[in-house]
Amino acid sequence: MKPMDPTPSYLQYWGKKSRDEHTPAFHLLPYHALDVAAVGSLLLRNDPLLRERLSIIGLEEQELESLIGFLLAVHDTGKFSTPAFQLMGSDLPAENRMKRHHADLGYRLWREHLWRKAIDEGWIALKDGMDADNGWRIIDPLLKLSCGHHGRPPDEEGTSINEWFTNEDRFAAEEFVRDCTTLFLGDRPLPLSGGRESIRAIKKASWLIAGLCVLADWIGSDEHYFPFREDIVDLSRYLTDTAFPNAATAIREKGAIPAVPSQERKIEDLFPEIFPEHTPTPLQAYASSCPLGEGPHLFIIEDATGSGKTEAAITLAHRLMVAGEGQGIYIALPTMATANAMYGRVETVAERLFENNTYSTVLAHSASRLYGALRAYLEGKEGVRKYSSSGAAWLADNRKKALLAQVGVGTIDQALLGILPVRHQSLRLLGLSRNILIVDEVHACDPYMHELLQRLLEFHGAMGGSAILLSATLPANQRKQLAKSFARRIPDMETELQADGYPLLTHISRSAPEERIFPMARERRIAVSLTTSPDEADAAVVTAARSGMCVCRIRNTVDDAVATWRRLSMILPEGTVHLFHARFTLGDRLKIEKGVEDHFGKKSTPESRRGQVIVATQVVEQSLDLDFDFMVTDLAPIDRIIQRAGRVHRHERGERGTPHIMVLAPETPENPDERWFSRMFPGGAAVYPDHARLWLTAKLLSRGEIKIPGDAHPFIEAVFGDESETAIPASLRLLAAMVRGTESADASFAAQNALKLKPGYSATGEGWRADVRTPTRLGEPSVTLRLARWDNDRIAPWADDPDPRIAWDLSQVNIRESQVAAAAEHTGPLARAVETAIAAMPDRGRNAVIVPLVLENGEWTGVAAQKSGAKVRVRYNSEEGLAIARKEAENSDHDRVESDVERIESDEGNPR
DSSP states (O other): OOOOOOSSGGGGOEEEEOSOTTSOSEEEHHHHHHHHHHHHHHHHHTOHHHHHHGGGGOOOHHHHHHHHHHHHHTTTGGGGOTTTTGGGGSSSOGGGSOOOOHHHHHHHHIIIIIHHHHHHHTSSOOSTTOOHHHHHHHHHHHHHHHHTTTSSOOOOOOSOGGGTOOHHHHHHHHHHHHHHIIIIITTSOOSOOOSHHHHHHHHHHHHHHHHHHHHHHHHHTOTTTSOOOOSOOOHHHHIIIIIHHHHHHHHHHTTOSOOOBOOOOOHHHHOTTTTTTSOOOHHHHHHTTOOOOSSOOEEEEEOOTTSSHHHHHHHHHHHHHHTTSOSEEEEEESSHHHHHHHHHHHHHHHTTTBSSTTOOEEEESTTGGGHHHHHHHHHTSOOOOOOSSHHHHHHHTOHHHHTTSSEEEEEHHHHHGGGSSSTTHHHHHHHHHHEEEEEOOGGGOOHHHHHHHHHHHHHHHHTTOOEEEEESSOOHHHHHHHHHHHHTTSTTOOOOOOOOOSSEEEEESSSOOEEEEOOOSOOEEEEEEEESOHHHHHHHHHHHHHTTOOEEEEOSSHHHHHHHHHHHHHHSOTTSEEEEOSOSOHHHHHHHHHHHHHHHBTTOOHHHHTTOEEEEOTHHHHSSOBOBSEEEEEOOOHHHHHHHHTTBSOSOOSOOOSOEEEEEOOOOOSSOOTTTTTTTOTTHHHHSOOHHHHHHHHHHHTTSEEEETTTHHHHHHHHHSGGGGGGSOHHHHHHHHHHHHHHHHHHHHHHHHSOOSTTOSSOOSSTTSTTOOOOSSOSSOEEEEEEEEEOSSOEEESSOOSSHHHHHHHTEEEEETTTOOEEOOOOHHHHHHHHHHHHHSTTTTTTSEEEEEEEETTEEEEEEEOTTSOEEEEEEETTTEEEEOOGGGHHHHHHHHHHHHHHHHOTTOOOO
């Protein structure tokens, strides 16, 4: 029911409906609109960097604030629709209401009616003698972002507004727009000039203003700060006496006001726990003192794994913040594990980056909400998450807001979502534009992600943002592509790069590009031996372990790792051989990671290391700071081999002899056949399909030594550089060409998916549709399995935790959709127990496949379903991880699988 009929007519319309019976039932639409306008105005007033970025529109600061205030005041004009919105406050059954989002309707009302009415009636005056049509071309991009405050541009298609707005609705909207024009613009004309350049600048700025509108609407919708009221008060009085004071409190307590950076400090001051125990490397020292010049800036730092690139990058970022080029940092990493590890490091330095504790630190990835609980889970403490400031908790409760924090750490996916047509991308882009973007392990991007990263850098540079890219193994052609992408929309920025050296720091700014090669702080020579015998590889591990070394054995697939772990566990003493791969539940994986760090980490002791062996997949390359005495690895591309070799004798531990890795690889004849690699590694052939690059890698390794970092750059260029194609054997060129074709298609797909800067914030293409999923990564979709224990009475999470929500999260493991696509259908007590467990889950099981397991003959097994509906057997234990009955084995194993299904679903089954 609407409030009582007051005057003017727009005060008969509600904007927010209360769910609390102790508060007024409604918050009037004009008051909510002014709440949001006040928030946006104060956000702009307290953010000098954002005002500078939006100065491209050509407005004075007061004109800009007035324009933003007006756009936010009219952001909800679509709510004047009685059929689509106002009837939601009535007792009319939902099925009898007309459904169309008010954001789309608001834009259509402006386009078809309000704009012409405002010009004809003289509420809005235009500059430079513009007519209504010319004025529309200027205001149109701004109204799209104003009406698109729910995280996507308005849909421009649909039926006439006559179906959605009654005559009374349109009259009320007209009155409200007229009064908002007087309130925010006064008697002055709309402060925008015509012309092609003006429209181009507005479209460029629209991406940031769209994010500001989303943020202002989120904050302005918080009932805690903006209490509902139905009494009538003049708009001007409400804005001055209520909206602005409430908004000032809200943006301060929510951490939306940028923190002040501390005075510039050298790297030794920012990282006293590292220096002066160690002397800064030449590259680190340069990052601490190099001239910056006029931004935006792009730095690309190429140096060996473990050389201190992160410290150099944070030092540079802090200097850029002090120079006014950013207000914080966001560090993007390839995986959640690397993000978790980085967040722990960054938490200690964050307080030195700012003048006081008003800054916010946030971890941004799909499982970030578990971070505090996970640390507590491992340490046996109560899982209470502490935040750096009162605002950090609000920013951290949603990944879409997390990039607004002054110190953010997360996966690169969270940053890439800022340039994909997904809900609330503009909010992510706004957050990134305020911060210095640091992307670590750039070389880990595949062609699809590399193309998206280029588009992100294009947007970031165009918005005035600065970025720092880090890599140990970046090919020169990719470095040049990244530099050109960053500078593409920045006038007069040169990007011609020539340097050929390592370690290398590249600096792109409005000055001429600078490329500086540094002397190597420390060079290690790592001996390389090749073997074609898996037995010899295993024997080398056993011999090294028995001599007291700690050893790493890397396999290219999970199945190969499990098989090797089983063999070595039968030979070496119990408890000395560990298995580490991605197919463990989150809880088990965390425990494994902690054990791996204890035995092989930087702080491991001689006693904890002696005779220990880790059998792992690629997860060991990136996620942890590990140090081995000896390594045996399957053949992999040269960048992966360099990463792996960098973890042998990584830290100073006294005399350990010559560091050595052994590589299991097939013979490398001059003209190998197409099955050259897959014959030895049938599973690994799918993991690394570019067998020509593997052949080039094996040829390099046959030299018998890798010098780190000296060989990193020439080896990478020899395998991945522009000239490498000529070195590929004729027999592998067709296969190489097919791989190049797939990579090119992936890059084209990324370019097609990514947003285009020039059209501005608008619903172009198909991506904004609700039923279209735009990924940040390619590859086969994965499914989250949520493992449970079934005791013939109840379903319990695999992991133990006092909080059942955390327990279920810790019981999850991801698997390829081709292996498991859905839950199996259960009957009897098991079906009822599963239903009960799902009903108690926070997400009601929507985001996972529930797999109940039963213990029989020492194995926990269960059933799940493939896309075809066929049932597969699932086996899990905390030592080996998850195993799925292979599809090709279904015929021979069919009876056993069906027997398992019948046994698990049996009403009479005994607890096991």
